[in-house]
Amino acid sequence: MNSWIKRDLKVNWHPYTQMKDLETDPPIVIDRTRGIKLYDENNNYYYDTISSWWCNIHGHNHPALKKAMKKQLDRFEHVMFAGFTHSPAIELSEKLLALAPGKLSRVFYSDNGSTAVETAMKMSYQFRCNLGQSGKKYFVSLDQGYHGDTLGTMGLSGVDQFHDVFTPIVKPSFKIPTPYCYRCPYKKTYPTCKLSCADAFEQLLEKKSESITAVVIEPLILGAAGMIIYPPAYLKRIADLAHRYDVHLIIDEVATGFGRTGKMFSCEYIKNIKPDFICLSKGITSGYLPLAATLTTEKIYRTFYADFDKNKTLYHGHTYTANPLGCAAALASLEVFEKEQTLAHVNELAPWFHAELDQFRDLPHVGDVRHLGFVGVLELVADKQTKAPFPTAKRVGKEIYRRGLEYHLLLRPLGDILYFYLPLCTSRKELQTILNSTYKVLRCTLNE
Ligand SMILES: Cc1ncc(COP(=O)(O)O)c(C=O)c1O
Structure with missing residues (x-):
């Protein structure tokens, strides 16, 4: 464990976090940011698909x-x-x-x-x-x-x-x-x-x-x-x-x-x-x-x-x-x-983004797909017929978070509800990469 993490775990109490979990899944030490990417100390990057807790709009480190x-x-x-x-x-x-x-x-x-x-x-x-x-x-x-x-x-x-x-x-x-x-x-x-x-x-x-x-x-x-x-x-x-x-x-x-x-x-x-x-x-x-x-x-x-x-x-x-x-x-x-004509950008990309998301319906555990503007949601269920959720102990959301990091994605499902709350500056190319990687994350997490 690197020294920032050790020091963090000694003094900080993180919000909405079971601190014991951080001993096995340590916090990621962010070193710098650019656009919709967060970079850690080892130069790994993560797409910020949830706008840093729903607040980022124009991307990180924006010159203006x-x-x-x-x-x-x-x-x-x-x-x-x-x-x-x-x-x-x-x-x-x-x-x-x-x-x-x-x-x-x-x-x-x-x-x-x-x-x-x-x-x-x-x-x-x-x-x-x-x-x-x-x-x-x-x-x-x-x-x-x-x-x-x-x-x-x-x-x-x-x-x-x-x-x-x-x-x-x-x-x-x-x-x-x-x-x-x-x-x-x-x-x-x-x-x-x-x-x-x-x-x-x-x-x-x-x-x-x-x-x-x-x-x-x-x-x-x-x-x-x-x-x-x-x-x-x-x-x-x-x-x-x-x-x-x-x-x-x-x-x-x-x-x-x-x-x-x-x-x-x-x-x-x-x-x-x-x-x-x-x-x-x-x-x-x-x-x-x-x-x-x-x-x-x-x-x-x-x-x-x-x-x-x-x-x-x-x-x-x-x-x-x-x-x-x-x-x-x-x-x-x-x-x-x-x-940057931000609203026009969102409304131009939204129909395409929504159509892409709708394709996730074919995956075995995607029970519902919903979207509005730059918000997209995949509700994951154990059984599509009955809409029964996964057992809480399975911690599917946590597993998706872990896998997401391997694919350069910061995904932070709410329970079993995986969502995108994208910075509004996200480009079509970035969005396509995010969706392709998410598809892979879901296939390998839910097919096991
Ligand atoms: C709809 C809504 N209202 C209020 C709040 C509280 O905001 P804060 O966390 O800044 O106190 C939130 C936070 O997520 C929210 O989503």
Whole structure:
């Protein structure tokens, strides 16, 4: 074991990692990066097929992003955002509001996806308090949704494997069924089902809307639950019901925002969508620095705007709120979107990418293939007929990860769900190489 690994294992505690596993599968020490490739100390390279945890957009080591960050570093690195402001944050807010759908007019910055969502939760509830409706205090979320790992966002979560142990210390939301078409809980098929899974939301609102402040939802893709892709019509129905029953619509674009699905924001697949909040992070800086933003409406903002003694102030903030370097990276990333015509590139390649993925259906253990924009998913099952999953102890996902490395791929399945969450700059040639190698990985892992 080389010395960096030995030293790492002595002092670090890695996220979402059983540390004991690292003794047999040591962490890979990355030495440098370029484009969509990560290089280790021995000059082995790995295609970053999951955009470094869903955040990289324009590739690693991009000259325009580095230049913008260096330029900002020469001006100043960080100032507090209470009582002070700066041009990178102002410009970025103007740009985000111009890009976002609906009528959003205010931006509140924090530094990760969980805090972007928690900020929206707190704003939603304090809005109710400001109007004397403190009884509207519950949230609704999908029963397989994921919105972060802080205590507040864990209450929205339905990914039991991650959060079950914390149940006694978390305030749970009302849960509604996930539109997981491949494993439909009602055994129906879309569109003949007429989205009957959304009826549960309507029934809940009929009974309890007086006590509900907001519904929180990942638009079109439930990431951590296993890249579950659902029809836009479902989101439209949830949005319409929320508006009808005076329940805020909090759209969590933390993972799907910034072009991942072929639109700047995934909720734009719904015409005229009017979110009360949009939560952004991950891709906002193309993965170069931690930054998050919660966008909301003038209507919500105005209930906080009052003389100081009225006690309407939002007492929420983070030290690195609107960090100037992060804002500069985000601005540079938006410029690259324009210069490199990033969205056009994604939409040009997507149909071909999807057709290539569909060919994986012929493999014996590929139960479902789903795709949207630059996200592609292969749900692996022990039995295609019954859709029975592999026994957990078999750790198929882990084996695929191991094999992937041998083929220069960083694949990181969620359980047995293998997915691609590609940097949006991935070229057709790179994508073809990734798909060919993945095919080999699957053949040799699953045929044994
Ligand atoms: C949809 C969604 N919301 C929130 C989060 C939390 O983001 P972070 O890990 O930056 O706290 C994630 C992270 O994966 C996410 O996928």
